[in-house]
Amino acid sequence: MEKKVIVNFNDVLSELEKKKIKLCFLRGKGLFIEDEHKELYQMEMHRHSSCLDKLIEEGVSVEFNVVENFVGVINDWEKEVWSVPEVKAFITRNNLQMISS
Known part of the structure; x- marks a missing residue:
């Protein structure tokens, strides 16, 4: 298990595929990353209030750190998981433009 995952939101779709992760x-509690083993990774502290659309538009790289001993049980109704199709639909629905590298 990795201790951290860095996601470049400028190319978020390929990052999700390549790293086998989901938003x-x-x-x-905000935005987390879930890996293929259902491990959760929390966004670095100074980005906690960031919105997905701004992360994509600004094309920033964000560090997510593994959540160990997560306090409390997460019920399915408290969790919404997005893979590539859902993120792609979000980008299209919100007319987001990713900046060029």
Whole structure:
């Protein structure tokens, strides 16, 4: 298990595919990453209030650190997981433009 995952939101779709991860929104807790082993990774502290559309538009790289001993049980209704199709639909729906590298 990796201790951290860095996601470049300028190329978020290929990052999700290549790293075999999904975006995970936890009710009241923000944006996380879920890997293929269902491990959760939390966004670095100074990015906690960032919105997905801004991360994509600004094309920033964000570090997510593994969550060890997550306090509390996460119910399915508290968790929304997005893979490539959902993120692609979000980008299209919001007319987001990714900046060029």
